Amino acid sequence: MVARWQAELGMAALLAVIGIVTIIGALEYGVGWSPSGPEPGAFPFYMGIIVLLASVANGLRAALPLLRPGLWAGQAFLKPEQMRLVLGFTLPILGLVVASLMLGLYVGMALYLFGTLVLQNRYPVIKAGLIALTTPFLAYLLIERVFKVAMLKGPLEAFLGL
Template sequence: MHIRRIHMELVAATLTAGIGLLAATGSLDLGVGWESSGPQPGYFPFYVGLIVLLASVASAAQTLLALRRHGQKRQEIFLEAEQVRRLASFFLPMAIFVVVAIQLGLYVGSALYLFYVAWRQGRYHPFAAVFLGLGFAVALYLIFEIVFQIPLHKGPLENMFGVY
């Protein structure tokens, strides 16, 4: 399996168009007009969103026109199969970390993520990986909760231990 450059260019144009559309439509709630005292809060985000959207559409159109004009010359490979595998080995644990951190809290999520990454990718002994994950979670707690007094998301642990 490999990913071609044209596909990545179209994906990037689609993602940035989505961001521009989100910015433009989100700013409509704030007002995009002009008042006697100046622009409403959504004025600049609306137009920046429109510029990003238009640039993304132009980028996609340019990519498709170049494909039509140059044909197979434009079909160069962006990522080989091995590169896709390496990228997935980094991205998938990170995506799982985000889901676990939202559901179980940052401390559990970071401990599990660091354990897995140290064990599978860093080739640490499982016991060392456990201590690394737990040590980081404890350090995270001490630094944020104790030193800076900034509570982080704890998920169900907050209720279980009666914290806050």
């Protein structure tokens, strides 16, 4: 189980790091005054400082109650069964991204749909296959034919000469 205070603290830490990264990046371009006004880094610099300071404060608010046990008691961020559902939904999306980058979005979405329907939801193979094949086809008609926008393609499209 992930406790609420752990999630709060983790998010605050992540955001504090983003704040620090922003500040470092801003310092590269100068944060002071130049003859033509504020230097390019000034605005992001102050934004980074707000992110950092507010996140430190949020982190402290999450951590301090630990000294007084009972305040966060029992507050869950993710229960084990929720975690399973969330990961079961999110990891295939990661697969979709990786597959799409290697094989193009059409093939990626077909594999993703087929995979989630058959492996995860025990859908009949024929029905799942039908959905997995018609979706990219409809997407192709709508996106490339109607709206004339190019889609991310991979080796299969190159082979088919699309």
